[in-house]
Amino acid sequence: MNTETLDERLGGIRLAYKDKDLKILWAYSGGICAFPECNEELIVESSNDIIGHICHIVAKSPIGPRGDSNYPKDLLNSHENLLLLCPTHHAKIDSDNTSYSVDDLLQIKLNHETSIREKLNVNKPWKSNISQLYYINIPRLSILAGLNGYVMDFEFMNGIKNLHSLQIHLVPLMLSIRDLVGKISVEATPLLNLKNFNPTIIGKIYSFKEEFKSKNIPGADEYEGKEYTLSNKLEAQPYIFTKRGSYKFVLVIDPKWITTSTSFSSFYYGGYFAGLCSIKHYFPEEKTYIATPLFIGPPKWDLF
Known part of the structure; x- marks a missing residue:
């Protein structure tokens, strides 16, 4: 990477890339071209030559591609731009300024860097870290068990509206499911590693161990004997949630799967x-992820 690549001039002011911005840009990009579906590696393996080009989203000159004289000069060479x-x-x-506006390039950057982050957050085998089962989503768990070669018999649920109504008969079920949970192989990414949204995360399995707050959770006496239909509106549904920075993670709770x-x-x-x-949905304006618990x-606490 030569001096001309690292240093630019604008209006007689030297605008050098800071080492930190260059490192962040290359790390977040994974050393791969960010253009959709290109995936060209920007370091030639045989020679270690660097062929990557640094493209300004807002041009470094007001008369350049996507130039903007009002854009702060001290941000032109920041990794965000x-x-x-x-x-x-x-x-x-x-x-081609028509096809690739500032907003288009920001979206390309977001999609690419999110994809790289997801690839680096390689799913790892999840080790059961639950001491008791408070919530068992029977249909979801049966699918997960089937993918791992286990067949779950749910005849015991015939005529049963919810797990809580099983009372003492729930104990052997919980013991068998806890044993199953310890056996199945589940690859999961930590939920709180999620930052920027990428459509590929929908449907993927994520692990969590965090402090949650609750909303609209009924008491056992309040729920007992009632039919309960989950609403399409989040504000009316029972859920638990946690926050990390500006992002909110919501786990919608169906009371029929609460155990005791x-x-x-x-x-x-x-x-x-x-x-x-x-993960089931993402609402970008609220920066809120909606998930279905298994x-x-x-x-x-010895694993927490």
């Missing part, structure tokens, strides 16, 4: 929970 590309796609983007009176109480007041969930319980 830079896109790592191969030579071909750098030329393509800078020669103690579990109802724990969900009602909130607290530390661990388990697995599947199972939930208090974490084993």
Whole structure:
């Protein structure tokens, strides 16, 4: 990478890339061209030559591609305004301002860097860290068990509206499911690793062990004997949630899968929970992820 690549001049002011911005740009881009479906590696393996081009989203000059005289000069060379590309796609983007606006390039950058982050967050085998089962999503768990070669018999649920109504008969079920949970192989990414949204995360399994608050959770007595239909509106549904920075993670709770009176109480007041969930929706304006829990319980504190 030569001096001309690292240093630019604008209006007589030297605008050098800071080492930190270059490192962040290359790390977030994974050393791969960010243009959709290109995936060209920007370091030649045989020679270690660097062929990556740094493309400005807002041009470094007001008269350049996507130039903006009002854009702060001290941000022009920040990693937020830079896109790592191969030579071909750098030329393509800078020669076509109509097809590639500032907003288009910001979306390309977001999609690419999110994809790289997801690949680096390689799913790892999840080790059961639940001491008790407060919540068992029987249909979801049966699918997961089937993928691992286990068949679950749900004849016991015939005529049963919810797990809580099983009372003492729930004990052997919970013991067998806890044993199953310990055996099945589940690859999961930590839920709180999620930052920027990427459509590929929908349907994937994520692990969590975090402090949650609750909303609209009924008490055991309040729920007992009632039919309960989950609403399409989040504000009307029972759920637990946690926050990390500006992002909110919501786990929608169906009371029929809550196991005991103690579990109802724990969900009602909130607290530390661990388990697995599947991401179902993302609302960008609210920066809110909606997930369906597979199972939930208090974490084993020696693993937490």
